[in-house]
Amino acid sequence: MKKEIIVTKKLSKYYNIGQTNEVKANDEIDLIIKEGEFVAIIGSSGSGKSTLLHMLGCLDTPTSGQVILADEDVSKMDNNELAKVRLKKIGFVFQTFNLIPGISALENVTLALMPYGLSKGKEEDAIKFLKELGLGKRINHYPSRLSGGEKQRVAIARALINNPKIILADEPTGQLDSKTGKEIITLLRTLNKEKKITIILVTHDELLLPYVKRIIRLKDGKIIEDTKNEE
Amino acid sequence: MIKIVLKNLLRNKRRSLLTLIGVIVGVAGIVSLVSISFGVAENVSEILDSFQGIYLMEAGAVDDQYSRVDVSYVDELQKLQGVKYTLPQIFTTTPIKSSKVRIPVVVLIGLDPELSKDYEGAVYYQVSNGRKLKSTDKNSVVISENLRKQIGQQIGGQIVLNNENYRIIGTFESDLPLFDMMVATTLDVARKAASIDENMVTMINLVPENPDDQDRLKEIVSIRYKGELQAMDMQESSGIITSFIGNLKIALWAISGIAGVVGGIVVTNTMLMSVMERMKEFGILKAIGWQNSHIIQMIITESIVLSLIGGVIGVGFGMGISAFATYYSNVPTVVTIDLIIQAMLFALVMGIVGGIYPAMKSAKMSPVEATVG
Ligand SMILES: Nc1ncnc2c1ncn2[C@@H]1O[C@H](COP(=O)(O)OP(=O)(O)OP(=O)(O)O)[C@@H](O)[C@H]1O
Ligand SMILES: [Mg+2]
Numbered sequence: 001m002k003k004e005i006i007v008t009k010k011l012s013k014y015y016n017i018g019q020t021n022e023v024k025a026n027d028e029i030d031l032i033i034k035e036g037e038f039v040a041i042i043g044s045s046g047s048g049k050s051t052l053l054h055m056l057g058c059l060d061t062p063t064s065g066q067v068i069l070a071d072e073d074v075s076k077m078d079n080n081e082l083a084k085v086r087l088k089k090i091g092f093v094f095q096t097f098n099l100i101p102g103i104s105a106l107e108n109v110t111l112a113l114m115p116y117g118l119s120k121g122k123e124e125d126a127i128k129f130l131k132e133l134g135l136g137k138r139i140n141h142y143p144s145r146l147s148g149g150e151k152q153r154v155a156i157a158r159a160l161i162n163n164p165k166i167i168l169a170d171e172p173t174g175q176l177d178s179k180t181g182k183e184i185i186t187l188l189r190t191l192n193k194e195k196k197i198t199i200i201l202v203t204h205d206e207l208l209l210p211y212v213k214r215i216i217r218l219k220d221g222k223i224i225e226d227t228k229n230e231e
Numbered sequence: 232m233i234k235i236v237l238k239n240l241l242r243n244k245r246r247s248l249l250t251l252i253g254v255i256v257g258v259a260g261i262v263s264l265v266s267i268s269f270g271v272a273e274n275v276s277e278i279l280d281s282f283q284g285i286y287l288m289e290a291g292a293v294d295d296q297y298s299r300v301d302v303s304y305v306d307e308l309q310k311l312q313g314v315k316y317t318l319p320q321i322f323t324t325t326p327i328k329s330s331k332v333r334i335p336v337v338v339l340i341g342l343d344p345e346l347s348k349d350y351e352g353a354v355y356y357q358v359s360n361g362r363k364l365k366s367t368d369k370n371s372v373v374i375s376e377n378l379r380k381q382i383g384q385q386i387g388g389q390i391v392l393n394n395e396n397y398r399i400i401g402t403f404e405s406d407l408p409l410f411d412m413m414v415a416t417t418l419d420v421a422r423k424a425a426s427i428d429e430n431m432v433t434m435i436n437l438v439p440e441n442p443d444d445q446d447r448l449k450e451i452v453s454i455r456y457k458g459e460l461q462a463m464d465m466q467e468s469s470g471i472i473t474s475f476i477g478n479l480k481i482a483l484w485a486i487s488g489i490a491g492v493v494g495g496i497v498v499t500n501t502m503l504m505s506v507m508e509r510m511k512e513f514g515i516l517k518a519i520g521w522q523n524s525h526i527i528q529m530i531i532t533e534s535i536v537l538s539l540i541g542g543v544i545g546v547g548f549g550m551g552i553s554a555f556a557t558y559y560s561n562v563p564t565v566v567t568i569d570l571i572i573q574a575m576l577f578a579l580v581m582g583i584v585g586g587i588y589p590a591m592k593s594a595k596m597s598p599v600e601a602t603v604g
């Protein structure tokens with residue numbers, strides 16, 4: 001029996017509460033994700049995928065309900081505690097890469113650790129990750145000189161730097177051509193297999209679905225489908 | 232952290248440079264203004280120190296040039312208890328000529344070599360080259376070394392005062408501008424040069440045996456010669472001058488304060504622009520685990536680094552301006568360690584104040600907003 005790593009209980013996010021344009025972006029979502037799963041969240045635009053991912057990743061706080069990450073309830077934490085959870089447990093990969101311009105690929109990877117004190121060991125890890133991701137020759141390049149696929153791989157290295165248990169990716173292939181997109185998804189799958197990292201990814205791209213083990217479909221802030229891919 | 236701060240500052244070089252210039256101008260302004268005013272103050276107090284004792288002038292005379300005092304007072308005054316020297320003097324200005332140049336205004340001192348022969352109070356009694364004046368000298372003058380250079384004469388050379396020739400018998404040195412262009416001679420020669428009547432001088436300098444007696448002497452003289460003579464001392468003037476300099480310093484600090492506020496606004500403004508542009512980055516940093524305080528720390532450090540660099544360059548420029556002022560105007564300037572420390576503190580405060588508000592703004596950025604789209 002695998003351990004539960006993400007549990008939500010009646011997790012809700014409402015916007016513009018009490019007004020005529022009230023939105024139930026997430027509406028009482030109950031979800032259990034176990035260690036080592038590779039999950040895709042799909043659904044039409046506005047169905048609440050990003051909202052859910054943000055709350056799972058402690059980027060946003062729920063209106064009501066709970067998020068429990070590795071037995072720790074994060075729903076009531078303050079900003080600093082949430083920042084630490086993000087630092088230690090979660091890696092993010094975004095559609096727009098969100099690298100910091102003006103600093104090298106390596107510095108982007110180690111950036112999260114800088115205010116906490118960056119050790120030599122971690123810097124070596126960062127170089128190792130970049131090499132593993134095929135960026136051995138790009139270590140000191142600035143983001144402006146990297147291709148989209150390379151940027152996303154730097155972003156993945158950045159997500160890996162603290163050996164997180166969870167990687168959350170919001171449309172990580174959205175800005176890439178389909179070939180590069182497939183490379184990225186393959187990469188994530190390798191990480192899932194080899195490092196046992198739980199990966200949750202939001203996507204519009206039906207072609208990526210064969211790569212994942214579980215598909216959750218949202219509609220109007222609710223889960224309307226939750227299926228396992230048989231391998 | 233400092234590495235990323237420096238990289239951030241280098242990312243927009245033009246803006247960093249602009250901020251630097253703001254800080255540099257402010258700090259250089261303070262250092263040069265304050266050092267010049269300190270220099271002037273020190274110079275003035277040095278001048279005052281070379282005027283010892285009490286100066287007696289004609290009652291009601293507004294200026295020593297227009298004062299006429301009969302030398303017969305000298306004998307009476309010398310008898311007062313506690314008086315060491317009674318020195319009749321002529322203090323005026325005159326044009327001079329030499330074979331080569333004409334100088335429209337120099338200070339002309341007439342003195343009695345006999346009465347003042349042991350007195351070394353003022354610089355013009357001391358002669359560093361040649362010899363001192365003697366009572367028997369008829370056509371001799373002692374001049375300041377600087378004046379000698381300016382007129383291109385040697386000791387033994389001639390100068391013309393009021394159409395008559397005089398021989399330069401000695402020179403004295405002074406770094407004070409007041410004594411820089413000066414001719415000292417006997418009372419008779421000074422009278423001739425300045426068209427002052429026989430037996431008249433412009434003032435009498437009373438030097439007490441004991442400096443503590445000065446106030447008492449001054450009071451006695453003021454009462455005894457009421458309506459005839461007025462007594463002044465430089466301590467009195469120095470009080471006025473000291474308070475003037477005090478006011479000058481306050482004014483300078485006020486100007487510096489304004490410079491500081493302006494500098495602070497410049498720093499705040501550029502930091503604010505820089506922060507606004509990077510809002511998305513701050514959201515990303517938060518998303519990957521930075522706390523608000525880390526970002527605030529980074530922004531304030533950026534601002535402080537800029538201000539301190541600006542401060543160092545500004546102090547350098549300020550010292551340069553001071554040195555320039557000294558070189559071209561002879562106004563001595565004083566750049567003290569205190570002043571440098573104050574200027575650097577000032578820059579530091581500018582950096583902190585300029586960084587705080589923009590840093591606070593960064594805390595408002597939510598990671599969600601930053602990372603979508
Ligand atoms: N800050 C906000 N204020 C008000 N409404 C919001 C806000 N953020 C999201 N919403 C609304 O919540 C709903 C869910 O948004 P969400 O971004 O989670 O959708 P999504 O499934 O990720 O869509 P997409 O596929 O377009 O990215 C949408 O109707 C959206 O308009
Ligand atoms: Mg979305």
